[in-house]
Amino acid sequence: xxxxxxxxxxxxxxxxxxxxxxxxxxxxxxxxxxxxxxxxxxxxxxxxxxxxxxxxxxxxxxxxxxxxxxxxxxxxxxxxxxxxxxxxxxxxxxxxxxxxxxxxxxxxxxxxxxxxxxxxx
Numbered sequence: 001x002x003x004x005x006x007x008x009x010x011x012x013x014x015x016x017x018x019x020x021x022x023x024x025x026x027x028x029x030x031x032x033x034x035x036x037x038x039x040x041x042x043x044x045x046x047x048x049x050x051x052x053x054x055x056x057x058x059x060x061x062x063x064x065x066x067x068x069x070x071x072x073x074x075x076x077x078x079x080x081x082x083x084x085x086x087x088x089x090x091x092x093x094x095x096x097x098x099x100x101x102x103x104x105x106x107x108x109x110x111x112x113x114x115x116x117x118x119x120x121x
Contacts, residue, residue, distance in 0.1 A: 003093050004057060005056055005057075005090050006090070007055075007089075007090045009052055009053075009086060009089060011050045012047050012086055013047070013084045014077055016077035017077055017083075018050065020074045024074075025037050028066070033054055035054070036053055037052050038053075039051065058092065058093075068107050069107050072103075072105055083105055086101075087100070087102070089112055089116060096112070096117075096120055097112035097117070097120055099111070
Protein backbone atom coordinates (compact mmCIF):
# COMPACT_ATOMS: atom_id res chain seq x y z
CA UNK A 1 0.00 0.00 0.00
CA UNK A 2 2.92 2.38 0.55
CA UNK A 3 4.05 4.80 3.19
CA UNK A 4 2.16 8.07 3.65
CA UNK A 5 3.02 11.50 4.98
CA UNK A 6 0.32 13.76 6.42
CA UNK A 7 1.10 17.33 5.42
CA UNK A 8 -0.74 20.30 6.85
CA UNK A 9 0.17 23.95 6.98
CA UNK A 10 -0.07 27.36 5.42
CA UNK A 11 1.71 30.12 3.54
CA UNK A 12 1.37 33.87 4.12
CA UNK A 13 1.84 36.35 1.30
CA UNK A 14 0.59 39.50 -0.39
CA UNK A 15 -1.77 39.70 -3.37
CA UNK A 16 0.99 39.73 -5.98
CA UNK A 17 2.76 36.79 -4.36
CA UNK A 18 -0.53 34.90 -4.11
CA UNK A 19 -0.93 35.11 -7.88
CA UNK A 20 2.62 33.74 -8.30
CA UNK A 21 1.88 30.91 -5.84
CA UNK A 22 -1.27 29.99 -7.74
CA UNK A 23 0.73 29.84 -10.98
CA UNK A 24 3.34 27.58 -9.39
CA UNK A 25 0.70 25.27 -7.91
CA UNK A 26 -1.03 25.10 -11.32
CA UNK A 27 2.24 24.14 -12.97
CA UNK A 28 2.43 21.10 -10.65
CA UNK A 29 -1.20 20.07 -11.30
CA UNK A 30 -1.65 16.33 -10.92
CA UNK A 31 -5.46 16.04 -10.56
CA UNK A 32 -4.97 14.38 -7.18
CA UNK A 33 -2.64 15.77 -4.51
CA UNK A 34 -2.94 19.28 -5.91
CA UNK A 35 -6.48 19.23 -4.52
CA UNK A 36 -4.97 19.58 -1.04
CA UNK A 37 -4.36 23.29 -1.69
CA UNK A 38 -7.05 25.72 -0.56
CA UNK A 39 -7.68 29.30 0.43
CA UNK A 40 -10.37 31.31 2.22
CA UNK A 41 -13.61 31.87 0.31
CA UNK A 42 -13.05 35.61 0.63
CA UNK A 43 -9.93 37.61 1.43
CA UNK A 44 -9.95 39.33 4.83
CA UNK A 45 -7.72 42.34 5.59
CA UNK A 46 -4.18 42.55 4.20
CA UNK A 47 -2.37 39.19 4.44
CA UNK A 48 -3.33 36.42 2.04
CA UNK A 49 -3.22 32.82 3.23
CA UNK A 50 -3.09 29.60 1.28
CA UNK A 51 -3.36 26.25 3.04
CA UNK A 52 -2.39 22.68 2.29
CA UNK A 53 -3.72 19.55 3.91
CA UNK A 54 -3.44 16.02 2.54
CA UNK A 55 -1.99 12.59 3.14
CA UNK A 56 0.42 11.97 0.29
CA UNK A 57 2.58 9.01 -0.64
CA UNK A 58 6.16 9.25 0.53
CA UNK A 59 7.21 8.87 -3.11
CA UNK A 60 5.51 12.22 -3.85
CA UNK A 61 7.38 14.24 -1.22
CA UNK A 62 9.80 15.65 -3.79
CA UNK A 63 6.82 16.76 -5.89
CA UNK A 64 5.54 18.74 -2.90
CA UNK A 65 8.83 20.11 -1.56
CA UNK A 66 9.83 21.21 -5.08
CA UNK A 67 6.69 23.37 -5.12
CA UNK A 68 7.40 24.78 -1.69
CA UNK A 69 11.01 25.61 -2.58
CA UNK A 70 9.88 27.36 -5.76
CA UNK A 71 7.23 29.27 -3.82
CA UNK A 72 9.77 30.27 -1.16
CA UNK A 73 11.92 31.90 -3.85
CA UNK A 74 9.15 34.30 -4.90
CA UNK A 75 10.62 37.78 -4.33
CA UNK A 76 9.14 40.53 -2.22
CA UNK A 77 6.70 42.56 -4.25
CA UNK A 78 6.62 45.82 -2.30
CA UNK A 79 8.86 48.21 -0.39
CA UNK A 80 8.34 46.31 2.89
CA UNK A 81 10.48 43.49 1.54
CA UNK A 82 8.18 40.81 2.95
CA UNK A 83 8.68 37.43 1.34
CA UNK A 84 6.39 34.44 1.38
CA UNK A 85 6.56 32.67 4.71
CA UNK A 86 4.76 29.76 6.27
CA UNK A 87 4.78 26.68 8.40
CA UNK A 88 3.95 23.05 7.71
CA UNK A 89 4.01 19.93 9.84
CA UNK A 90 4.65 16.68 8.03
CA UNK A 91 3.92 13.42 9.87
CA UNK A 92 5.69 10.49 8.26
CA UNK A 93 4.24 7.07 9.11
CA UNK A 94 7.65 5.64 9.95
CA UNK A 95 9.96 8.60 10.61
CA UNK A 96 7.74 10.83 12.77
CA UNK A 97 6.93 14.50 12.39
CA UNK A 98 9.06 17.24 10.87
CA UNK A 99 8.54 20.99 10.84
CA UNK A 100 8.88 22.79 7.54
CA UNK A 101 9.54 26.52 7.82
CA UNK A 102 9.20 28.67 4.72
CA UNK A 103 11.19 31.84 5.31
CA UNK A 104 14.03 33.93 3.91
CA UNK A 105 13.49 32.48 0.43
CA UNK A 106 14.09 28.89 1.54
CA UNK A 107 12.51 25.77 2.98
CA UNK A 108 14.00 24.65 6.29
CA UNK A 109 13.14 21.12 7.45
CA UNK A 110 13.84 20.13 11.04
CA UNK A 111 12.52 17.54 13.50
CA UNK A 112 9.26 18.76 15.01
CA UNK A 113 9.10 19.80 18.63
CA UNK A 114 8.11 17.08 21.08
CA UNK A 115 4.84 18.97 21.61
CA UNK A 116 3.68 17.76 18.20
CA UNK A 117 4.13 14.06 18.89
CA UNK A 118 0.41 13.65 19.45
CA UNK A 119 0.03 14.07 15.69
CA UNK A 120 1.91 10.81 15.16
CA UNK A 121 -0.57 8.77 17.20
